[in-house]
Amino acid sequence: MMALRGLCSSLLPCLSSRSAVQFPKTASWSRWESWWGSCSLAHGESLPLHSPQQQSIRWKRARSVAPGPRQNQPRRHWITPELPAGLEAREQLSAENRAFLQQVVQDTYPAAAAAVSPLRTPPPERAPYTFKTRRCGLLCRKIGVMPQWTKTGKKILTTLLQVVDNHVISMSPSSQFGTTHRGQHYKAARKGLSSLVVGAESIDPTNLTDDYCRLFEASGLQPKRKLSKMIVSDHAVIPVGTPLRATHFRVGDYVDIGGRTVDHGFQGVMKRWNMRGGPASHGATKSHRRIGSIGFRRHNGRIMKGKRMPGHMGNTYRVHKGVQILRINTRHDVLWVRGRAIPGATNSWCMVWDTHVLPKRRLNLQTPPPMPTHYPEEDAQPLPEELVHPDLHVWDAPTIVFQVTEDDLKQKVRTGAKTALKAKAAAPAAAAAKAKK
Structure with missing residues (x-):
């Protein structure tokens, strides 16, 4: 145990520089960091590994490092693509410098405009497409x-x-x-x-x-x-x-x-699960959009797993x-x-x-x-x-033409073309009846 504490205390000066000690780039990197840092205090005083003070320090550090839910933070082993936001402001590049950088980009990637890679090879030999073939997306x-x-x-x-x-x-x-x-x-x-x-x-x-x-x-x-x-x-x-x-x-x-x-954020049951909610009046107080009862003691005395409740939506x-x-x-x-x-x-x-x-x-x-x-x-x-698709109407084609037969007129389904055709067929009879009057 003394040897382990001595090893931890000897590594503490190196922990300030991330380049000196390479931690494993995995999802548990934060736990490694919190464990190493909790082996000693800031003043160099070592504590027993299982003491209450050491456990409280380790818990606080792990809680501060652990990402919250639904934040979609990148993994530790991912490469950061973009530079820090304030770096470009600190550089204070002039217009000539920016033009020079753009010229360097064009010289470095001459095939970017043509969207062709210089390493592109001729098409490979074709293989038949089968039921189990998985193509690229x-x-x-x-x-x-x-x-x-x-x-x-x-x-x-x-x-x-x-x-x-x-x-x-x-x-x-x-x-x-x-x-x-x-x-x-x-x-x-x-x-x-x-x-x-x-x-x-x-x-x-x-x-x-x-x-x-x-x-x-x-x-x-x-x-x-x-x-x-x-x-x-x-x-x-x-x-x-x-x-x-x-x-x-x-x-x-x-x-x-x-x-x-x-991403809709934290939502209630009415929007998240399309529930009805409580009554709007008749004695309802601050329960209009609430979930209501979520269980009772007689049925296992607990809330069942999968119960639809308020939470993060999307x-x-x-x-x-x-x-x-x-x-x-x-x-x-x-x-x-x-x-x-x-x-x-x-x-x-x-x-x-x-x-x-x-x-x-x-x-x-x-x-x-x-x-x-x-x-x-x-x-x-x-x-x-x-x-x-052959079933779609092409905008360059003529206007859609409906061919309505007598059998279609006998149906009870109404469309604009059938209604117009019925009105046209009934127009002479209506005009004759009006002339008699």
Whole structure:
């Protein structure tokens, strides 16, 4: 015990410099720091490891370091992408200095304007798309909701997702990915699964840290704002530096979309769980929006797990499965997907990949998607700017025409076209009756 206290006291001068002692960069780093710091007081007086004073110091430090819930703080082993906010103000760069830095960026990343990596290799050999194939996904930005109309006049709400400058940053084969914790969870070595890191939206590297910029040196691409890891099959691996466009999918494909829901903060039961609340009058005092009874002594004498109560609403990762793509804009790389229940607020990021819903995945097998992705240089003719589902009404086409038959008139369902046709058919009889009067 004395040797352990002596070792702790000898390491205390080094704790002030983080570069001298390298703590394990894991989620338990804060606990290591609180344990080492609690082995001695600020004045150098050592305390027994199990004394009440030492336990109180360790508890206070652990409570101050531990992050609060729902704060989504980055992990200890993550690399900080952006520089501190006050660093740019302290530098006081002139206009000439800023112009020089921008020129250095253009010379460092000459292919940024063309969005092509110098390490990009020719397309690999094609492999057939099977039922168990896992292709790479896309990083999209949700830009809003827009209505569409079918050829029969039915209104459909669609969500617009823009593929913003996606590139493959790095690749880990199954032999390497299978040794990681996440690879062991997916059994990558046995199933033949690799991992790809996809980046989206190029940004100015002058506002980023050196460690974050080094992540893109191997690919030769400009640093990206958003990074995400995709798990793919070995025969669906995409070479590093390959751009990913909206034509990675086709019109009519079914996809899964994952993202973080809108953060509503702490909410009551009426908004969080859509409860009725208490009475508005007749003796109700300060209980209009309360939950009411949550249990009683006779039934186990406790509150049951999963009881719906007030709490934090939103800001959780959700996946919307089995969504159909109705329209694609090849110029701006925009996807129109059916529905408006896509998780996330406007301008938030989301991931799009081939659906895992079995019935709809079989529909994608009828016309297999491009493997491993779409290469525009291989097209015999360039694709049109708008790719629209055959059931949707195209704005360049003539106005929608309704063909109403006598059988449709006999039905009780009313539409604008049927009502107009009935009024037109009844107009001569009404005019004749009016003339007789």
